[in-house]
Amino acid sequence: MTWRELKDARRAKGLCLHCGLRARLSDGGYCGSCLRKRSASRRLLYSRRLRSALCPGCGGERDISPGVIHCRGCIQKARVRNARYVVDRVKAAERMVRLRRERRKEGQCPECGSRRENPRRVCCLKCRRRNGQYKVAKV
Ligand SMILES: [Zn+2]
Ligand SMILES: [Zn+2]
Ligand SMILES: [Zn+2]
Numbered sequence: 001m002t003w004r005e006l007k008d009a010r011r012a013k014g015l016c017l018h019c020g021l022r023a024r025l026s027d028g029g030y031c032g033s034c035l036r037k038r039s040a041s042r043r044l045l046y047s048r049r050l051r052s053a054l055c056p057g058c059g060g061e062r063d064i065s066p067g068v069i070h071c072r073g074c075i076q077k078a079r080v081r082n083a084r085y086v087v088d089r090v091k092a093a094e095r096m097v098r099l100r101r102e103r104r105k106e107g108q109c110p111e112c113g114s115r116r117e118n119p120r121r122v123c124c125l126k127c128r129r130r131n132g133q134y135k136v137a138k139v
Pocket of ligand 2: 060
């Protein structure tokens with residue numbers, strides 16, 4: 001089995017892509033333990049590169065000026081990523097606003113699109129309950 005096949009199999013089963021032992025966190029390819037290890041080693045690498053006056057992103061030379069800690073390539077990459085991210089976020093927010101408005105007009109719950117059992121309430125019972133739990137869990 002190639003590494004790629006292994007990864008696909010783990011992904012299909014909802015397992016961590018790195019260790020394949022524990023369940024993957026919903027927002028990413030790794031389990032909590034691998035994620036922690038990963039960010040720790042990343043932090044270490046980052047500070048080591050910073051200390052040796054290298055670009056912390058790729059370990060290459062800082063080719064702009066010693067005061068700019070990233071190299072030209074990494075800054076360019078970050079710029080592209082940010083631009084895409086912002087556009088995506090704005091688009092998603094716009095889509096959500098439109099969807100909510102339509103659902104409300106149709107007498108549906110704006111959160112999930114199911115029927116509101118009480119037309120005077122904005123959301124359905126399920127969403128109200130979920131939001132309530134969410135708030136409680138957050139405190
Ligand atoms: Zn793992
Ligand atoms: Zn770099
Ligand atoms: Zn709902």
